[in-house]
Amino acid sequence: MPVSKIQIIKQGSLTLDAFEHPSPSLIAMKYLSGIGGSSTVTYVESDLKILVDTGFEFEMDHGQDNIARNKKLLIQALEAHSLTPQDIDILFITHWHADHFMNYDLFSESKIIMGEPAVKRHHLEFSEVRDGDTIANGVQVLFTPGHTQDHASLLLSTKPMRYNQRIQQGGIITGVGEKKVVIAGDAIISPNYYVLNKIWNHNSDFHSESLAKQSVEKICEIADFIIPGHGGMFENIRKE
Secondary structure, three states: OOEOEEEEEEOOOOOOOOOOOOOHHHHHHHHHOOOOOOOOEEEEEOOOEEEEOOOOOOOOOOOHHHHHHHHHHHHHHHHOOOOOHHHOOEEEOOOOOHHHHOOHHHOOOOEEEEEHHHHHHOOOOOEEEOOOOEEEOOEEEEEOOOOOOOOEEEEEEEOOEEEEEEEOOEEEEEEEEOOEEEEEEHHHOOHHHHHOOOOOOOOOOOOOHHHHHHHHHHHHHHOOEEEEOOOOOEEOOOOO
16 A cells, blocks of 8 residues: 655754855844754655654754753644654654754654664664665655765655545545655755755765765656655656
8 A cells, every 4th residue: 555645744944045145143043033943744654654754943952941842842743633652653764963853752662763874873773774675555765865974765655645625615626646755854955955956065964965966866856746854845846
């Protein structure tokens, strides 16, 4: 059975957009306005229930107040979609950056999965997967190095989907069909970086510009839609 449901649980934000120049005052202004640079959290359902990344805000602040606040925000976001951490069979973490993995301890009953290179490099007690592995029906691991040396994304193959909209006169059903969706993590960090053909290279462990561009091309060759590491789903206009 292919993927039957894709839901953005919590849409991530970005402290430095593709058209902005980095500066302390810019980041400070973003923080003051409540933009903490969290990752997008995506729920996927096929034969298993999967959550991708954990949406931690203000990743440099590891104080107990911020940690508690982040746990509360994620639990509330799940509850808004009638979910709890205990409902999640698999937590998939795209890469070992705090905005993508902190909060993982909420999922003590879930199987936590990362790419094999990341698990080994960071000495993690998580389940390892390799490029091309299937972790659930219609859900395949896609290694996308560059942003980090061991970054991984997910390729989703959906069943024929449709959208129902209730209106006063009755309802509207829109056919969507079968789609390929890539949950890209920070391989494609936001819609603006994608449109402007830029790579986020501001992290201290940035690995390779050439590999990062190859990973973008790999995603763009197969995806009908992309869910970036920070932002909402968008159509892949580069796919031929």
